[in-house]
Amino acid sequence: MPNKSTSSHAVPSVLGLKRSRLLEDVPVAGLEILARQCRWRRYLAAQRVISRDAPDSDVYLIVSGRVRATSFSVGGRQVTYRDIAAGDWFGDFAAIDGMPRSADVVALTDTLVAAMSPAVFRTLLHEHPAACDRILHRLVTMVRELTDRIFELSTLGVRNRVHAELLRLAKMTGVRGNAARIEPAPKHTEIASQVSTYREQVTRELSAMVKQGLLQRDGRALIIPDVARLEKIVAEVRRSP
Numbered sequence: 001m002p003n004k005s006t007s008s009h010a011v012p013s014v015l016g017l018k019r020s021r022l023l024e025d026v027p028v029a030g031l032e033i034l035a036r037q038c039r040w041r042r043y044l045a046a047q048r049v050i051s052r053d054a055p056d057s058d059v060y061l062i063v064s065g066r067v068r069a070t071s072f073s074v075g076g077r078q079v080t081y082r083d084i085a086a087g088d089w090f091g092d093f094a095a096i097d098g099m100p101r102s103a104d105v106v107a108l109t110d111t112l113v114a115a116m117s118p119a120v121f122r123t124l125l126h127e128h129p130a131a132c133d134r135i136l137h138r139l140v141t142m143v144r145e146l147t148d149r150i151f152e153l154s155t156l157g158v159r160n161r162v163h164a165e166l167l168r169l170a171k172m173t174g175v176r177g178n179a180a181r182i183e184p185a186p187k188h189t190e191i192a193s194q195v196s197t198y199r200e201q202v203t204r205e206l207s208a209m210v211k212q213g214l215l216q217r218d219g220r221a222l223i224i225p226d227v228a229r230l231e232k233i234v235a236e237v238r239r240s241p
Helices: 014-018 028-037 092-097 118-127 129-155 158-173 188-195 199-211 227-239
Strands: 039-043 048-050 059-064 066-072 078-085 104-107 111-116 179-182 216-218 221-224
Touching: 014 028, 014 059, 014 111, 028 111, 028 118, 078 188, 092 118, 111 118, 118 129, 129 158, 158 179, 158 188, 158 199, 158 221, 158 227, 188 199
Parallel strands: none
Antiparallel strands: 039 111, 048 104, 059 111, 066 078, 066 104, 179 221, 216 221
16 A cells, blocks of 8 residues: 655745646746645655545646556555656546545655645636646546446456557557557556456466567567557457457
């Protein structure tokens, strides 16, 4: 389970807010006001930033570092939703609907965040339509991603779910030519939590992918040498009855 120790304060930074994709097009004067309105916090790797079912509803802008949205069952089993990197944000669900948090968010690396209250967040969206459009786009994208995941969990076997997850990671990392380098390579337990299976099954499927030429290992990285081939395999399975 993640470390629950408290965060440390940090100095407000307009430069830090300029790195946020949500705040693109917001003028410097607006960023200066927003920087003073945010609560700035630093979290160490493995520290919990927000807790599932917590009543707070701030929106967090990641200035530096990386976090993971996840949940833990009573038995300690982890379900991972997504990793969120610097320049991105999280926490907007609770700010919009006022409901408790739907997941834990844990720092994967030392992380600096700027947290804004729901009132400040709503004012930002009302005064800056481009920021509002980005929130709408994010929400639609997440619905589509969750729809895909539900379909995969309901219809695909473990092998196919592992293929789909590696294809997703390859596209997130960036495809160059027809290859993708995923670095650092995710732990087998992390992939297992993403596709709702066990570490041992993921290990077997990754080994099989190496033998089939779908996957290569290179130090701390995984390489997809032929993304188009993997994409075709995933697409064919999804279309099959």
